[in-house]
Amino acid sequence: MKYISFPINQYKLKYVSATSLLQLNIVDGKMQYLFDEDGRRYLDAFGGIATVCCGHCHPDVVEAIVNQAKRIQHSTVLYLNHAIADFAESLASKMPGDLKIVFFTNSGTEANELALMIARLYTGCNDIISLRNGYHGNAAGTMGATAQSNWKFNVVQTGVHHALNPDPYRGAFGSDGEKYARDVQEIIEFGTTGRVAGFISEAIQGVGGIVELAPGYLPAAYDIVRKAGGLCIADEVQAGVARTGSHFWGFEGHGVIPDIVTMAKGIGNGIPIGAVVTTPEIAQVLTRRSYFNTFGGNPVSTAGGHAVLKVLEKEKLQENAFVVGSYLKEQLNKLKEKHDIIGDVRGKGFLLGVELVTDREKKTPAKAEISHVMNHMKDMGVLVGKGGFYGNVFRITPPLCFTKEDSDFFIDVMDIALSKL
Ligand code: PMP
Numbered sequence: 001m002k003y004i005s006f007p008i009n010q011y012k013l014k015y016v017s018a019t020s021l022l023q024l025n026i027v028d029g030k031m032q033y034l035f036d037e038d039g040r041r042y043l044d045a046f047g048g049i050a051t052v053c054c055g056h057c058h059p060d061v062v063e064a065i066v067n068q069a070k071r072i073q074h075s076t077v078l079y080l081n082h083a084i085a086d087f088a089e090s091l092a093s094k095m096p097g098d099l100k101i102v103f104f105t106n107s108g109t110e111a112n113e114l115a116l117m118i119a120r121l122y123t124g125c126n127d128i129i130s131l132r133n134g135y136h137g138n139a140a141g142t143m144g145a146t147a148q149s150n151w152k153f154n155v156v157q158t159g160v161h162h163a164l165n166p167d168p169y170r171g172a173f174g175s176d177g178e179k180y181a182r183d184v185q186e187i188i189e190f191g192t193t194g195r196v197a198g199f200i201s202e203a204i205q206g207v208g209g210i211v212e213l214a215p216g217y218l219p220a221a222y223d224i225v226r227k228a229g230g231l232c233i234a235d236e237v238q239a240g241v242a243r244t245g246s247h248f249w250g251f252e253g254h255g256v257i258p259d260i261v262t263m264a265k266g267i268g269n270g271i272p273i274g275a276v277v278t279t280p281e282i283a284q285v286l287t288r289r290s291y292f293n294t295f296g297g298n299p300v301s302t303a304g305g306h307a308v309l310k311v312l313e314k315e316k317l318q319e320n321a322f323v324v325g326s327y328l329k330e331q332l333n334k335l336k337e338k339h340d341i342i343g344d345v346r347g348k349g350f351l352l353g354v355e356l357v358t359d360r361e362k363k364t365p366a367k368a369e370i371s372h373v374m375n376h377m378k379d380m381g382v383l384v385g386k387g388g389f390y391g392n393v394f395r396i397t398p399p400l401c402f403t404k405e406d407s408d409f410f411i412d413v414m415d416i417a418l419s420k421l
Contacts, residue, residue, distance in 0.1 A: 029056025104297020203250025207390025210353025243347025
C-alpha cells in the first residue's frame with residue numbers, strides 16, 4: 001500500500017520534515033527494521049533517536065495500546081484509571097531510594113520544564129546549572145538549559161548557568177571528573193547568591209554526540225550542588241530505560257541518586273509520553289496550586305508504557321543491550337584501528353558514538369565526510385544517526401532487540417562506506 005506518492009508530495013514532505021536527514025518516506029516498521037514506500041527494508045540503528053526500545057510496532061505494545069483505545073481514551077485529569085496508576089507504580093518500582101512519586105507529561109521537554117519548576121519551587125531559588133553541550137528540550141526554560149547554539153532561538157532564556165562539559169575526548173581536563181566539578185563550585189560562588197535551585201544533566205549526552213561524562217564528575221557535582229541547597233535532576237530521556245545495558249537508568253552507572261528524574265522517548269517505545277519522578281517531600285510543592293496537563297499520562301499512552309516495561313523484562317532487553325552493545329563497541333574499536341578518520345568510539349550498551357575527524361591530533365570535525373558515509377550506508381540498507389555540536393558523530397542507538405548478526409552487518413556496511421571515502 002502506498003501512503004504518499006513521493007514526486008507529487010515532495011515539497012510537502014520536505015516541508016513537514018525540515019529536520020529529516022535522509023529524505024526517506026518510512027511507512028512501516030517491524031522490530032529493528034523500517035520499510036520505505038517502495039517496500040525497501042532498512043536495518044534501523046538509530047531507533048527514532050533512542051526512542052524505540054522494544055522494537056518497532058512490538059506486538060505486545062501495540063496490543064496494549066489498541067485494547068486500551070477500545071476501552072477508554074480520555075484526558076488524564078478528570079477521573080481515576082487503572083492504566084495510569086499501574087504504569088506509575090511499575091515505573092516507581094524501577095527507581096532507587098525515595099523516588100516514588102510520578103507525574104506524567106507528553107514529552108521530554110515538558111518533563112524537564114516541570115522538573116525545573118519543581119526545583120525552583122522547592123528551593124525558593126532561581127539559578128539552574130546545566131552542562132555545556134547538553135540538550136534538555138525546546139521550550140522557554142529547557143531551551144535555556146540546553147547548551148548548544150544549534151538548538152537555541154533568539155528568545156529570552158534566563159536563570160541558567162552552563163558549566164564546563166566533563167568531556168573526556170575534547171574537554172580541557174581529560175577524564176578527571178573532579179577537576180571539571182570545580183567549575184560548578186565556581187559558578188555557584190561567582191555567578192549566584194551562593195544558593196541554587198538545581199543542576200540538570202544527562203548521564204551520557206545524546207544530542208551532544210554520545211559524550212560520556214568523565215568518571216567521578218557526577219558524584220562531585222551533586223555534592224557541590226546539594227551543599228548550595230540545590231536539587232539534582234537526571235535527564236534520562238536518552239540514557240534511561242535499559243539502553244546503557246549495565247543499568248536500567250543512566251545515572252546508576254555514575255553511582256548517584258538524583259532528587260528528580262525525567263524521562264520520555266524510550267518509556268513509550270514511540271508513543272508520546274514523558275514522566276517526572278521525585279520524592280514525596282519534593283512533590284509536595286505541586287500541591288500549592290493545581291498542576292494540569294490534559295493528555296500527560298493518558299490511558300492509551302500509559303497502557304503502552306506499561307507494556308514496554310513488561311517486554312523489557314520478558315525479553316531481557318537490558319541484558320541484550322549490555323551483551324550485544326559491548327560486542328558492537330568492540331567491533332567499532334576495530335574499525336577505528338583500520339580507519340584513521342575515526343577519532344573516538346564511546347558510549348555504553350546501545351548508546352554508542354563514533355566521532356569522525358580529518359586529523360586525529362587536531363580533532364578536526366569531519367563534517368562533510370560523515371554525511372557521505374551516512375548516505376552511503378542508507379543506500380546499503382542501514383540507517384544511523386548523527387549529532388554532536390559539530391555534527392560529526394555517528395549516533396548508534398538501535399532498538400534494544402538489535403542482534404549480534406545485525407551488529408556484524410552494521411560493521412560491514414560502515415566499513416565499506418568508510419573505505420569508499
Ligand atoms: N532531553 C534529552 C536528553 C533529549 O535527548 C531530548 C530530545 N532529543 C529531550 C530532553 C526533549 O525531549 P522531547 O523531544 O520529547 O521534547
